[in-house]
Amino acid sequence: xxxxxxxxxxxxxxxxxxxxxxxxxxxxxxxxxxxxxxxxxxxxxxxxxxxxxxxxxxxxxxxxxx
Amino acid sequence: xxxxxxxxxxxxxxxxxxxxxxxxxxxxxxxxxxxxxxxxxxxxxxxxxxxxxxxxxxxxxxxxxxxxxxxxxxxxxxxxxxxxxxxxxxxxxxxxxxxxxxxxxxxxxxxxxxxxxxxxxxxxxxxxxxxxxxxxxxxxxxxxxxxxxxxxxxxxxxxxxxxxxxxxxxxxxxxxxxxxxxxxxxxxxxxxxxxxxxxxxxxxxxxxxxxxxxxxxxxxxxxxxxxxxxxxxxxxxxxxxxxxxxxxxxxxxxxxxxxxxxxxxxxxxxxxxxxxxxxxxxxxxxxxxxxxxxxxxxxxxxxxxxxxxxxxxxxxxxxxxxxxxxxxxxxxxxxxxxxxxxxxxxxxxxxxxxxxxxxxxxxxxxxxxxxxxxxxxxxxxxxxxxxxxxxxxxxxxxxxxxxxxxxxxxxxxxxxxxxxxxxxxxxxxxxxxxxxxxxxxxxxxxxxxxxxxxxxxxxxxxxxxxxxxxxxxxxxxxxxxxxxxxxxxxxxxxxxxxxxxxxxxxxxxxxxxxxxxxxxxxxxxxxxxxxxxxxxxxxxxxxx
Numbered sequence: 279x280x281x282x283x284x285x286x287x288x289x290x291x292x293x294x295x296x297x298x299x300x301x302x303x304x305x306x307x308x309x310x311x312x313x314x315x316x317x318x319x320x321x322x323x324x325x326x327x328x329x330x331x332x333x334x335x336x337x338x339x340x341x342x343x344x
Numbered sequence: 345x346x347x348x349x350x351x352x353x354x355x356x357x358x359x360x361x362x363x364x365x366x367x368x369x370x371x372x373x374x375x376x377x378x379x380x381x382x383x384x385x386x387x388x389x390x391x392x393x394x395x396x397x398x399x400x401x402x403x404x405x406x407x408x409x410x411x412x413x414x415x416x417x418x419x420x421x422x423x424x425x426x427x428x429x430x431x432x433x434x435x436x437x438x439x440x441x442x443x444x445x446x447x448x449x450x451x452x453x454x455x456x457x458x459x460x461x462x463x464x465x466x467x468x469x470x471x472x473x474x475x476x477x478x479x480x481x482x483x484x485x486x487x488x489x490x491x492x493x494x495x496x497x498x499x500x501x502x503x504x505x506x507x508x509x510x511x512x513x514x515x516x517x518x519x520x521x522x523x524x525x526x527x528x529x530x531x532x533x534x535x536x537x538x539x540x541x542x543x544x545x546x547x548x549x550x551x552x553x554x555x556x557x558x559x560x561x562x563x564x565x566x567x568x569x570x571x572x573x574x575x576x577x578x579x580x581x582x583x584x585x586x587x588x589x590x591x592x593x594x595x596x597x598x599x600x601x602x603x604x605x606x607x608x609x610x611x612x613x614x615x616x617x618x619x620x621x622x623x624x625x626x627x628x629x630x631x632x633x634x635x636x637x638x639x640x641x642x643x644x645x646x647x648x649x650x651x652x653x654x655x656x657x658x659x660x661x662x663x664x665x666x667x668x669x670x671x672x673x674x675x676x677x678x679x680x681x682x683x684x685x686x687x688x689x690x691x692x693x694x695x696x697x698x699x700x701x702x703x704x705x706x707x708x709x710x711x712x713x714x715x716x717x718x719x720x721x722x723x724x725x726x727x728x729x730x731x732x733x734x735x736x737x738x739x740x741x742x743x744x745x746x747x748x749x750x751x752x753x754x755x756x757x758x759x760x761x762x763x764x765x766x767x768x769x770x771x772x773x774x775x776x777x778x779x780x781x782x783x784x785x786x787x788x789x790x791x792x793x794x795x796x797x798x799x800x801x802x803x804x805x806x807x808x809x810x811x812x813x814x815x816x817x818x819x820x821x822x823x824x825x826x827x828x829x830x831x832x833x834x835x836x837x838x839x840x841x842x843x844x845x846x847x848x849x850x851x852x853x854x855x856x857x858x859x860x861x862x863x864x865x866x867x868x869x870x871x872x873x874x875x876x877x878x879x880x881x882x883x884x885x886x887x888x
Contacts (some may be wrong), residue, residue, distance in 0.1 A: 312740070320741070320747075
């Protein structure tokens with residue numbers, strides 16, 4: 279079974295984060311939400327592995343503020 | 345009025361006084377079926393086909409008004425093939441393979457069902473429910489002429505049902521007053537609002553979807569192709585969905601989502617329906633409304649489909665959303681699953697608890713159908729702002745990238761259930777065998793020579809299918825005869841036999857049930873193990 283990676287794994291993380299913000303520049307809330315949704319689906323398809331995706335959903339849900 | 349409308353109006357099985365109404369003591373029949381819809385007609389035909397004396401009762405005397413169920417899948421067509429009722433359906437039905445998906449004002453993508461080759465029947469046909477019912481009644485008349493023990497009684501409304509343990513008593517209302525009938529077995533195919541279920545006080549719980557759909561059949565001379573068109577959030581029905589699908593005789597099915605807070609009576613009026621349809625079809629398209637209805641739906645099933653000697657089949661037992669054509673299609677498969685078991689029990693060959701496996705296998709199928717149709721509904725009618733955002737993201741992506749297209753869910757079209765884990769099914773003992781023919785699966789068809797197909801040789805009896813291995817021509821066990829069908833890969837010119845039944849295995853033996861589902865399979869014939877598998881399928885062994 280594949281394990282979800284929860285340690286730093288993105289090559290040049292600051293660049294990625296900046297690119298993510300830039301993609302949202304000038305978008306209203308609805309368009310931003312739509313972009314996030316499309317991005318999520320593109321990434322999920324790239325990962326593909328259902329086990330990893332299930333762990334990712336759980337990891338994201340678990341990190342909600344209490 | 346066009347010719348099709350006459351079907352609604354002509355009594356197909358008008359009321360006739362039966363000798364049972366004058367009997368001094370109530371007549372007792374082997375089987376009574378309530379409801380002459382697609383499921384009741386199929387059940388009655390299958391029962392009579394197996395030689396079981398049957399009376400089919402219906403409160404009406406005509407086919408259903410309006411086309412209702414329109415999409416019939418391969419597996420039900422195969423069942424009608426087994427019952428000799430298939431040709432008229434296929435001749436009349438419209439075959440289709442292409443579906444188009446629209447989102448807002450855009451044509452997002454189209455798909456081809458690319459029906460698998462090497463099957464006798466098409467993947468789907470569209471056919472109005474009234475035609476299906478008419479053709480099934482024709483089949484009943486044909487069987488009656490050949491001496492089949494089957495009666496169909498119109499305007500016979502069942503007004504009370506009591507289960508007596510070893511049989512059932514019903515009271516029937518007719519234009520000549522009431523009479524009483526007894527039966528060994530009662531099969532209630534009386535629809536989602538089943539009066540039988542209500543009379544027995546049985547529950548039918550599930551999820552209600554707060555939405556209304558306008559369903560309209562229109563007759564038009566239009567050059568829309570024979571494709572299934574589905575719109576999400578179209579300009580002519582903002583925020584909602586729409587479906588256009590062709591039926592025979594130039595009749596088109598239109599399904600428009602309306603939302604929850606509407607005036608149902610007003611929405612049904614032609615002065616409101618026609619502008620909606622014009623917005624969809626174009627101002628210049630001439631059409632005539634054949635049938636309009638507004639429906640809501642629930643996804644629910646009975647906890648058990650068997651209550652003593654009363655069995656529930658079709659919508660009376662389970663109700664699904666219409667997305668995916670899983671209603672009538674699954675009900676017809678209920679009949680297919682039930683009748684051979686009833687035959688064995690009635691003949692005293694199998695114990696009565698064999699009938700419990702009908703409940704086990706078909707509640708599993710119902711759960712699968714409910715799951716699939718609920719997921720379709722959640723995609724088509726998102727329940728929250730976020731689910732709508734995600735749904736729209738899938739559609740936007742689908743326009744550009746193939747990966748998102750399988751996520752678009754406008755209905756996962758009906759496929760048969762594999763009875764994994766059924767008490768009647770033996771563990772898979774064919775190493776390297778294709779998963780699609782594992783025990784519990786419906787047998788996929790295979791061409792055998794020029795104009796012959798495998799499924800023509802299966803069904804109604806137990807068959808021992810051998811591929812490239814030896815076995816006796818007949819096995820007798822517990823009063824059941826299993827007949828061998830010997831095939832070889834040498835004659836398998838298309839390669840489908842090997843692909844569908846051997847996979848990596850060098851040879852195979854399949855024990856196939858009368859409903860054309862696999863009961864057991866092994867690499868070679870083994871007398872002791874095959875007999876055990878057969879007893880298990882008769883409800884006489886506990887599954888491994």
